[in-house]
Amino acid sequence: MKRILFFVSIFLFSLSGFSQTYLISTGGTVTSCSGDFFDSGNSGAAYGNNENFTMTIHAPSAPNTHIKMIWNNFDVEPGDTLYVYDGSSVAAPLIGAYNNNNVPPSFTQATVYNVSGDLTFKFKSNASVTAGGWWGGFLCGQPCQSVVAILDTATCSPRPNDSNYIDICIGDPIVFSALGTGAAFPQNDALYHQDPSTTTYTWDFGDGSTAVGQTVSHTYTMVRGYDVMLTVADTRGCQNANAIGLRVRISANPYGIIHPLADICSSLDTTYVTLGYNASSIITIVPITSIQSSSQRFDSTMFIPDGPSCPPGCYNTEVNFNVFNPGATITSANDILSVVVSIEHTFAGDLGFRLICPNGQSVVLDGNDHSGGSFLGNADDINDNFSYPCDAAYNTPGVPWIYGWSSLYPQQGSMNNLDAGASPIPATDTINHTNYLTPDQSFSNLIGCPLNGTWNIEICDNWGSDNGYIFMWQLNLDPSLLPQGWTYDVPIEDVLWSGSFFDIINDSTIRIVPDSGGSFQYTVTVVDAFGCTYDTTLTLEVVETPSVDLGNDTILCGNGIIYNLDAGPGDHYLWSTSSLNETIPVTSTGYYSVTVENYNASSVLTCADADTIYVKMLALPSVDLGPDICSNIPITLDAGNIGFNYMWNTGATDTNQTLYVAQSGTYSVSVAEEYGFNCESISDINVTILPVPDISIGRDSTICRHHTININVTDTYGYLTDFDYTYFWYPFAKTDPYLTLSWLDPGTYPIIVEVTGCPADVVRDTMLLTVEPCDLVIPNIITPNGDGKNEKFYIPNVEYYPNSTMVIYNRWGRKVFESTNYQGDWDGENCADGVYFWVFTINYGDRGNGTEYKQQNGTITVLR
Helix, strand or coil, X not given: CCCECCCCCCCCCCCCCCCCEEEHHHCEEEECCEEXXXXXXCCCCCCCCCCEEEEEEECCCCCCCEEEEEEEEEECCCCCEEEEECXXXXXXXXXXXXXXXXXXXXXXXXXCCCCCCCEEEEEECCCCXXXXXXXXXXXXXXXXXXXXXXXXXXXXXXXXXXXXXXXXXXXXXXXXXXXXXXXXXXXXXXXXXXXHHHCEEEEECXXXXXXXXXXXXXXXXXXXXXXXXXXEECCCCCECCCCCCEEEEEECCCEEEECCCCCEECCCCCEEEEEECCCCCXXXXXXXXXXXXXXXXXXXCEEECCCCCCCCCEEEEEEEECCCCCCCECCCHHHEEEEEEEEEECCHHHEEEEEECCCCCEEEXXXXXXXXXXXXXXXXXXXXXXXXXXXXXXXXXXXXEEEEECCCCCEEECHHHHCCCCCCCCCCXXXXXXXXXXXXXXXXXXXXXXXXXXXXXXXEECCCCXXXXXXXXXXXXXXXXXXXXXXXXXXXXXXXEECCCEEEEECCXXXXXXXXXXEEEEEEEEEEXXXXXXXXXXXXXXXXXXXXXXXXXXXXXXXXXXXXXXXCCCCEEEECCCCCCCEEEECCCEEEEEEEEEECCCCCCEEEEEEXXXXXXXXXXXXXXXXXXXXXXXXXXXXXXXXXXXXXXXXXXXXXXXXXXXXXXXXXXXXXXXXXXXXXXXXXXXXXXXXXXCEECCCXXXXXXXXXXXXXXXXXXXXXXXXXXXXXXXXXXXXXXXXXXXXXXXXXXXXXXXXXXCCCCEEEEEEEEEEECCCCCCCCEECCCCCCCCCCCCCCCHHHCCCCEEEEECCCCCEEEXXXXXXXXXXXXXXXXXXXXXXXXXXXXXXXXXXXXXXXXXXXXXXX
């Protein structure tokens, strides 16, 4: 397929028709004022590899002596090149070398310096890839000096940016201006004079509007992008071959729905003003965007009931295009890529589909053939309720499948041929573009249809008895039909707020907390990326909230005092006394409350404040729990002041006038006629409870003088462990609850303890302690001969020295006996008679600094 280049030009040359065809491969010189100029492949094929052809085109006679070539199609691989020379041979100056990396302008013409007026074309291709080639139409004209379309940016308003875009707000006028001197006429006065006063400037604004003039103004009314074209024709009708490359992008007011602000109360209420894309925002922003898509979709579920039972039987769903160039039409069946539906329906043969374009032309996609039982998708035939065939509520949708018609993608056949086959009819794969349906009529029937406008698909069910649902349909046109590069959006750059009593939560939310009433206005201004500013103002009515303060709770110590309460300004008052006045007098004890109300203009909103005060006349009690006390029995404390309220420090439940005290501690009481008004009296007392114990320090005892004895005081009632008593031991002057004695000299000791609770409560107990010397007398001979006398090495009193160690050695120093708790039980064992050496380590027990040992040694004679 030839690559098509679209040019917008105004031709002032008279053409007699491009009837003669010339191929560059013919070579030589062509003398003619009209014709079609092709590559070697002509209009239907590509050129070949390794081509090297040259052709010259010559004008036959004056005054139209110069050739002008108008390019219609151009597709030359970058490895191949078409050279154009300004003269009769390749020796003439080179005008340009063109391929797909450098396509020619809309036309090429012999220059004013070219006396011959001829154009020479040389084409060279390499040995690899070829392409479609070119098609140009040529004609003869008078010699032209160069004309260049150039924007006069100094007088354009606004000026284009560095990318040659003008970004502007909708409704704002744009002043376009063309340069009329200098570079606009680079060959001026070479053959004739060029002047802006004799030059025609034609502007095409890209929205179907045009204007003539060196400086013009235009206002765009639709958000989208526009290519602006300028055609400059001098006094001879010579035109520019270049495009100015100017593009205009339009922004618009992004405000959508603006919800009014509800009245609020000052100081009590907080309201938020939100600006965002969410519909719940107070100010809804509708994104300004220009999305140019060659596909449009109907995306709502629609019930298609049984046609004969539910007139009208035909159902239309629409899509709308507005993105194509004004006046653009369908020029080929291939401009329509596909028509796709998402549908479930029983008995496909009952349905007919027709595509209708904006001017009413149509094609039948599938005719009603009234045959075939194949389903479309997983139709829910079981739950269809034909008692109510026209009511969607009684007919459950099935699962839709995708079906598409196309004349470009691989097809499985027409629906009328498939509806008697497999059920469901196989779906179309719109991802890999396979399994499409063949339309009953060719899409060429739509040639001439406007691209922009409303397209609809008509679905007719004219045969019983079935139903189904369509969930979506989409029309897909060739994307190459779109103006290129015109999808853009206009983001919000900044949001500005003005008003009173607000703080900014973030760039799209403010919080308003008015502290006074009135009518307040809040203006929000958005600035978009195009520099367009749009603002809107909301009014907030704030009702002044009354401020009621009756003061702190008050105690009046006495009677006959009048206390005045004032509620402050307001629209309405209601006291607990039923008074409707602003002030009331108080003469008795009680709670007094008031509610003050203010209203908005419609009396719908009530702003209220209330306060309560307690006024009391109280007596001040006199409380004295007396001096601190020590007792051997529980006592009762009395706070006096019969009929008052009491709070003891023993806990919240102790609220009686008297308190039973059974244990020592500090006790306090607060007495008041009523608490909370600083009319309480407090008294405290220290109480010590020490019962009289029944004590004992034990029976009389005897100990060795090296022994330690611990004497403890015991109590029959267990008081000594629960109460604090004082102790005194005679004759040792000790004050501990116990007495420890050791290493007393032998003798008899009377021991007395006094235990004191309260000062008058003293009890005593006495014991007699006898201390024996318990000396050790170690013998030097034993006679273990069985007569029962002196049989063992017994040491008198050894039992009072437990854990003493005895080691016995023979005369050669060998140990024959050892005991770590010697009890005087060695009888010589099997040792021979004789003298033995002993070492006795005596354990005197713990004297407070650890166990004390003393070692003695000697000999013992064994004699049987």
